[in-house]
Amino acid sequence: MHGLAVVAVFHDLSEAQVACSFLEARGFHPLLRDRNTVAMNWGYLFALGGLRLSVPAAEAGSALETLDPVRKAASNDGSTACPACGSVGIFQKRSWFWSVLGLLNGVAAPRPTGRHVCRDCGHEFGYAP
Numbered sequence: 001m002h003g004l005a006v007v008a009v010f011h012d013l014s015e016a017q018v019a020c021s022f023l024e025a026r027g028f029h030p031l032l033r034d035r036n037t038v039a040m041n042w043g044y045l046f047a048l049g050g051l052r053l054s055v056p057a058a059e060a061g062s063a064l065e066t067l068d069p070v071r072k073a074a075s076n077d078g079s080t081a082c083p084a085c086g087s088v089g090i091f092q093k094r095s096w097f098w099s100v101l102g103l104l105n106g107v108a109a110p111r112p113t114g115r116h117v118c119r120d121c122g123h124e125f126g127y128a129p
């Protein structure tokens with residue numbers, strides 16, 4: 001097999017860079033496409049469909065196995081659930097203030113606020129920033 005295979009897609013530049021470094025440190029040859037584009041203007045992140053972490057196709061299987069425990073540890077383990085409906089399908093809100101401040105200073109990633117939003121019922125919960 002030739003070419004590159006996408007092993008993960010990220011919607012957070014810092015998480016993508018950590019995963020890329022994680023693979024590099026384990027002997028893989030990852031490529032984080034569009035890293036610089038998103039670093040210059042994080043708004044392109046969604047237009048591009050996220051940051052695609054790729055490896056040579058021959059490394060894809062073992063790279064996925066290497067990332068799997070990290071992916072499981074990083075995903076919601078069910079310990080955080082929506083207090084309104086019990087769904088574990090939640091996401092963490094990002095701060096627009098820090099996003100704008102970051103854009104003005106050339107830093108791309110919006111910071112998490114600590115508040116969560118339920119994907120199923122829209123309920124917002126968590127501690128205030």
Ligand SMILES: [Zn+2]
Pocket residue numbers: 082083084085086087118119120121122123
């Ligand atoms: Zn809910």
